[in-house]
Amino acid sequence: MNVLRAIALALVAALGAPCAAGAQGVASPSPAPATVSVVGQVLSAGSGYLVFTTGDALRLDSAVTLPKGLRLGQTVRALIDARSHAITSLILEPKALLPADIDATKIPREFVVASPGSTRTGALLDSQTGAAVHGVTVTINVRVPDNTPITDDVYLATDRTNFSPAEIRMIRMDARTWSVSVQIASGTQLRYEFTRGNFANIERDKLGSIVNPRTITAADNLQTHDAVAHWADIN
Amino acid sequence: MKLRILAAALGGALFFGAPGFAAAASPRVDLQAASIGLYPLADGSALLAADGHVIVRAGERTIAADAVRFDLRKNRLIASGNVRVMRGARAFGGAAYALDLSSGKAILLQLEPLPATLNLRDDDPATGSEAPAPPATFAALDLTGSRPYMRTRHAVVTQNANVRLTPAEISTGPGPYFVTPTYLFTFAPTNFSQSSLPGATFDQPYPLFGTANSLAAGHLRYDSVNGPTLAFDEHLVQGNNAYVVASILPLRGKRIDFNAFSQIAPGVTQSIGGFHQYGLYYNNFAQYNAQWTSPSSRLSFAAQQFDSSNSAGLTLSTLDHFIAPLLTYKLQVGYGYDHTPGQVPFNNDFRITTYGYVASPNVRLPLGVAASLKYEYSIVKYDFPHEVTSGTATLTLSRKVNRSLSFVGFVSVQETANRYRDNAAQYLFLPDPAFPYFAPDGTPYPGFFAYSGLSTFRTYSLQTTWRPRGGENSVQLYLTRSADFPQFHGFGRPPYYATLDVTQRLGNTFRLDLARSYAFGWSGQYFSPQYSISISP
Numbered sequence: 141m142n143v144l145r146a147i148a149l150a151l152v153a154a155l156g157a158p159c160a161a162g163a164q165g166v167a168s169p170s171p172a173p174a175t176v177s178v179v180g181q182v183l184s185a186g187s188g189y190l191v192f193t194t195g196d197a198l199r200l201d202s203a204v205t206l207p208k209g210l211r212l213g214q215t216v217r218a219l220i221d222a223r224s225h226a227i228t229s230l231i232l233e234p235k236a237l238l239p240a241d242i243d244a245t246k247i248p249r250e251f252v253v254a255s256p257g258s259t260r261t262g263a264l265l266d267s268q269t270g271a272a273v274h275g276v277t278v279t280i281n282v283r284v285p286d287n288t289p290i291t292d293d294v295y296l297a298t299d300r301t302n303f304s305p306a307e308i309r310m311i312r313m314d315a316r317t318w319s320v321s322v323q324i325a326s327g328t329q330l331r332y333e334f335t336r337g338n339f340a341n342i343e344r345d346k347l348g349s350i351v352n353p354r355t356i357t358a359a360d361n362l363q364t365h366d367a368v369a370h371w372a373d374i375n
Numbered sequence: 376m377k378l379r380i381l382a383a384a385l386g387g388a389l390f391f392g393a394p395g396f397a398a399a400a401s402p403r404v405d406l407q408a409a410s411i412g413l414y415p416l417a418d419g420s421a422l423l424a425a426d427g428h429v430i431v432r433a434g435e436r437t438i439a440a441d442a443v444r445f446d447l448r449k450n451r452l453i454a455s456g457n458v459r460v461m462r463g464a465r466a467f468g469g470a471a472y473a474l475d476l477s478s479g480k481a482i483l484l485q486l487e488p489l490p491a492t493l494n495l496r497d498d499d500p501a502t503g504s505e506a507p508a509p510p511a512t513f514a515a516l517d518l519t520g521s522r523p524y525m526r527t528r529h530a531v532v533t534q535n536a537n538v539r540l541t542p543a544e545i546s547t548g549p550g551p552y553f554v555t556p557t558y559l560f561t562f563a564p565t566n567f568s569q570s571s572l573p574g575a576t577f578d579q580p581y582p583l584f585g586t587a588n589s590l591a592a593g594h595l596r597y598d599s600v601n602g603p604t605l606a607f608d609e610h611l612v613q614g615n616n617a618y619v620v621a622s623i624l625p626l627r628g629k630r631i632d633f634n635a636f637s638q639i640a641p642g643v644t645q646s647i648g649g650f651h652q653y654g655l656y657y658n659n660f661a662q663y664n665a666q667w668t669s670p671s672s673r674l675s676f677a678a679q680q681f682d683s684s685n686s687a688g689l690t691l692s693t694l695d696h697f698i699a700p701l702l703t704y705k706l707q708v709g710y711g712y713d714h715t716p717g718q719v720p721f722n723n724d725f726r727i728t729t730y731g732y733v734a735s736p737n738v739r740l741p742l743g744v745a746a747s748l749k750y751e752y753s754i755v756k757y758d759f760p761h762e763v764t765s766g767t768a769t770l771t772l773s774r775k776v777n778r779s780l781s782f783v784g785f786v787s788v789q790e791t792a793n794r795y796r797d798n799a800a801q802y803l804f805l806p807d808p809a810f811p812y813f814a815p816d817g818t819p820y821p822g823f824f825a826y827s828g829l830s831t832f833r834t835y836s837l838q839t840t841w842r843p844r845g846g847e848n849s850v851q852l853y854l855t856r857s858a859d860f861p862q863f864h865g866f867g868r869p870p871y872y873a874t875l876d877v878t879q880r881l882g883n884t885f886r887l888d889l890a891r892s893y894a895f896g897w898s899g900q901y902f903s904p905q906y907s908i909s910i911s912p
Contacts, residue, residue, distance in 0.1 A: 181517055183470075183471050183513045184455040184456050184458075185456070186456060186457065186470070187470065187487060189470065189486045189490070191455075191470055191471060191486070191513075193513045193514050194513070195471075195508055195513050197484070197486060197490050211426060211518070212424075212426070212441075212442035212444060212453070212455045212456070213424075213444065213516050213518055214517055215517045233519055253486075253490050277845075277846050279845060286703045286705075286734040286749060290769050290771070290785055290787055291787075291834070295574070297570075301575070301577065301578035301579065301580070302580035302592065302594070303570055304570065304575045304577075304578035304596070305570060306575060306598070307574075307575075307576060307578065308886075309576075311840050311849065312783050313775070313781060314737055314745050314783060315734075315737065315771035315773070315785070316737070321845060321846055321847040322886075323846075323880055328415075337574045338573065338574050339570045339571055339572070339573075339574075339632075339634055340648065342569070347641060347642040347644075347668045348642065348668045348673070349644060350566065350569065350615050350636060350638070352566055352568075352615055353568045375692050375707065
């Protein structure tokens with residue numbers, strides 16, 4: 141709508157109508173931008189169209205050559221000619237957003253050739269072992285029941301070893317609290333439960349049922365404070 | 376005996392309603408492409424990203440496209456770029472195609488001859504209706520710069536269960552990919568966390584076969600007793616309500632284990648388990664346990680057999696009750712039966728057990744010290760006039776000096792009286808003066824002659840932990856002093872014990888836990904060093 145208004149104002153100014161008063165000291169409106177910059181993720185490109193993952197299809201200028209290696213889901217900056225409504229240039233993986241960039245979910249509708257009414261994917265997520273992923277230290281703290289034998293150790297069993305019941309021996313912090321820090325890749329989902337070293341003395345919930353493994357997504361300095369309700373082998 | 380174990384396992388399977396575990400064959404989806412990457416994602420989903428001449432076969436449907444994204448958890452795929460869908464005699468194309476494999480609903484984005492979005496039924500554009508697609512229909516992650524967890528050129532997805540990659544290149548972190556002929560990646564939302572394998576510090580599972588509620592896997596393991604070894608296990612799981620797990624260690628530490636559990640109703644559970652050990656040691660063990668837990672108490676029945684000995688018992692106990700802010704307590708009574716061949720004077724005996732404990736919360740003391748105290752007491756009275764009473768008091772003190780340094784120490788004193796009432800057969804517990812006891816170095820142990828069935832076990836323990844900045848690497852020093860009476864002629868607990876334990880991460884793949892222990896003045900030796908090595912991911 142802003143673009144339409146700008147075009148209308150420009151037309152009026154060009155015809156020298158009442159707005160000629162502008163010449164008498166009133167600032168003239170800034171000219172409509174020649175190009176509009178849109179940043180979004182690519183769903184499909186070819187046959188004269190570029191489709192964003194929002195489902196919005198935009199026409200590609202015949203002079204545009206598609207960048208090599210363009211992938212589904214990849215982020216691009218598309219420069220759209222404000223007059224022809226066609227994409228005149230594509231930039232892969234822009235380093236940063238510019239003030240003039242418009243998100244693909246907010247493309248001026250007059251540029252959109254086909255509009256399935258979809259929305260854009262949310263923020264990009266870390267994927268496991270991705271290049272941008274880095275090691276983080278996660279600290280898991282657990283409080284055990286009072287009747288836990290004082291000479292027993294508490295272990296962390298995780299999905300990394302298919303829940304081997306003696307995977308990592310935890311460190312006793314006081315009479316009931318145990319702790320361990322583990323380094324894993326950021327964004328990794330870690331599922332874990334507690335044992336006393338064997339499947340026969342794995343934790344159970346208060347009613348004696350199986351405990352669904354706890355789940356955390358690794359992030360810098362993440363700390364958990366868990367509690368074991370009951371051990372399978374202690375009534 | 377093996378037959379007995381197998382029979383028990385079979386019985387368990389029947390007992391737990393094996394038909395309930397039988398999974399209906401899930402439909403499969405076959406993907407082939409120039410490259411396929413598997414990305415386990417932070418939101419808990421797993422994604423297959425196929426690029427370059429992708430061919431997907433799902434039932435009667437064949438999809439060809441430049442790229443496909445298959446969200447395995449949501450069971451939805453998006454195909455884009457020169458999409459061609461063939462189903463029976465029908466064939467059509469488009470710029471993008473989104474398919475929900477669970478419902479069969481598909482949405483086609485066509486740009487030619489005119490741009491349009493079609494909601495398809497049975498993949499028939501002729502009957503499809505032009506309508507806006509629901510939000511996020513074509514949402515796709517930008518995977519630029521991300522490394523897949525695994526790579527392949529051929530993947531077969533068993534919907535809602537697993538994906539087999541053939542061949543599979545598995546990421547080892549930032550390092551090179553490890554190539555295997557095939558790999559089964561399980562993404563079923565099933566709880567496969569129960570195990571029957573003995574504990575190991577390193578266990579790399581290699582899934583072999585699976586469905587949405589079953590999983591067979593091989594394991595490359597390391598534990599400090601057996602060293603590196605192989606194991607296999609099979610899981611049958613029914614939600615969080617029931618499971619049967621069986622495993623075998625065929626090489627080192629030879630044994631077969633099984634473990635099964637079912638929740639009959641909220642708070643009512645039963646389980647069976649056992650093992651058959653062969654090779655160096657030969658033992659058999661099986662147990663059955665049933666529990667009913669109410670909001671305030673628990674009633675349980677347990678029966679077990681170890682080789683030719685067996686026992687059974689019924690126990691009623693309170694749950695842990697907390698009387699704020701003073702203490703936590705628990706009381707328990709039980710009645711049971713023991714059968715021990717060769718036991719003097721009778722093989723069989725019945726017993727009444729009473730047990731209880733009280734524990735204080737952690738109390739803050741000056742200098743940042745936290746203290747807690749616990750006292751346990753138990754009485755076991757047998758039909759034959761014999762009783763065992765035991766009282767244990769434990770004081771624990773801890774102090775966290777800073778983020779890196781902490782101390783935990785405890786003193787535990789246990790007094791045990793093992794006596795025959797009315798002096799009926801107390802001589803059974805007393806040493807025979809005709810055969811004095813000697814320590815391994817030949818020294819007679821006179822203190823043992825003072826033993827009259829009353830024992831005292833004292834433990835003083837101090838653990839010092841240095842964990843730089845609270846990180847993963849740590850150095851721990853454990854010092855333990857045992858002062859027992861009687862000190863069993865050199866074969867009881869070592870009077871002094873020290874362990875130094877160092878945990879260090881080695882790169883992104885391994886974490887090494889190396890411990891060296893010394894038992895001082897024990898078994899006729901000045902000290903006896905022991906190593907313990909643990910490797911974990």
